[in-house]
Amino acid sequence: MKTVLMIPARYASTRYPGKPLAELRQKDGSTKTLIHMTWEAALQVGGVDAVYVVTDDERIKSAAEAFGASVLMTSPEAANGTERCAEALTQVDADLVVNLQGDAPLTPPWFVEALIERMKSDATAQVATPVLRCDRQTYDMFVEDRKAGRVGGTTAVFDTNLHGLYFSKEVIPYIAPGKVPEPVPVFHHVGVYAYRPDALAAYVGWPEGELEKREGLEQLRFLEHGATVACVEVDAKGRLFWELNNPEDVPRIEAVLGA
Template identity: 80%
Template sequence: MKTAILIPARYASTRYPGKPLAALRQADGTTKTLIQMTWEAATQVPGDHAIHVCTDDDRIREAAEGFGASVLMTSSVARNGTERCAEALAQIEADLVVNLQGDAPLTPPWFLTALIERMQQDSVAQVATPVLRCDRKTYDMFVEDRRAGRVGGTTAVFDRNLHGLYFSKEVIPYIAPGKVPDPIPVFHHVGVYAYRPAALQAYMTWPEGVLEAREGLEQLRFLENGTPLACVEVDARGRVFWELNNPEDIPRIEAVLGGA
């Protein structure tokens, strides 16, 4: 199966303009941009996979080419990473497309491997995405963000067959304060996707969904059009996982990197 790992990145983010070029301090005191760290995470995935940064912005293109990445230019009308990946698909040959969004430098390589293996083993699945059970620290960060009015990470609920039921920027399912059980029944949605080419092509024919627009979550377009998402539960193996959603996330990620 010919697999391409695409890293969609845009400069004109509403919540965090220029986010892919945000500099994060490393353990050795140097800095790297978010897009470089995400690209380096993609290179750690075992296997012979093509890796491309997909963007519409020359500043991101120049930065990516500067650290040796292949870049596919896409249009400025792409509203999310899935649409950007769908546009890039026309420029490559692939049996499977993995979308590693450009704001997730802490994504372990085995998360992507788990998606690729799921799609190789399940010929029916059209889209797959990882989910990670929250530990207490991650759950508290979710609650802290919502209390502060910040739109942070995404949570997921799914059925007993691991088919996604809903994804939200709210913390779901609801847990009453002071009654957090162990294990915590909240799953962090990891913003990585694996698609069959046909699923990407179909996505582009559908209008933006009502729930997708309300939540600002691209994956809901699949659910709103009856295409199930296979959720793949992954294990962080003791590593901290968090995306860079807001400027306030920089110190969180730098603390993990040892550069704080």
């Protein structure tokens, strides 16, 4: 099974323009761009035949090529990373496409490897995505963002077969203040996807759904059109996972990096 990993990256982010080129301090005091760090994280994933940065922006293309990445250019009309991956797939051959979004440099390789393994072992799975049970620190970060009016990470709820029921930028399920149980019953949706080519082809043929539009979450288009999204529970193994969604997330990630 030929597996390619794509890193969709766009410059024109509403919440954080130029986010892929944001500089983050490293442990040694140097800096690296977000897209560079994500590319390095992608190279750690086993079972991948090729890694590409996928963008419509010449600034991102130049930066990526400068640190040695292969780049696939797509049109600016792509509404989200899934559409960008579908367009990029017309330029390469693959049996499985992994979408590692360009704002998640802290994604451990075993998160992605778990998706690849699920897709290899389950021929019925068309789309798979990781979910990570929140520890208390991560849950508190979600709540802090929402209290401050910031849209932070995404949470997921799923059925007993680990099929996604809903994804939201709100913290779901609701937990009354002061009554957070252990383990925390909230799952952080990790913004990584594995798709079969047929699933990507179907996706771009569907109109944007109302829930997708309101939440700004591309994976909801699959649910709104009756497709199954397999959720794969992963283990952070003691590492803090967080994406760079807002400028306020930079110090959070730098703290994890030890900067």
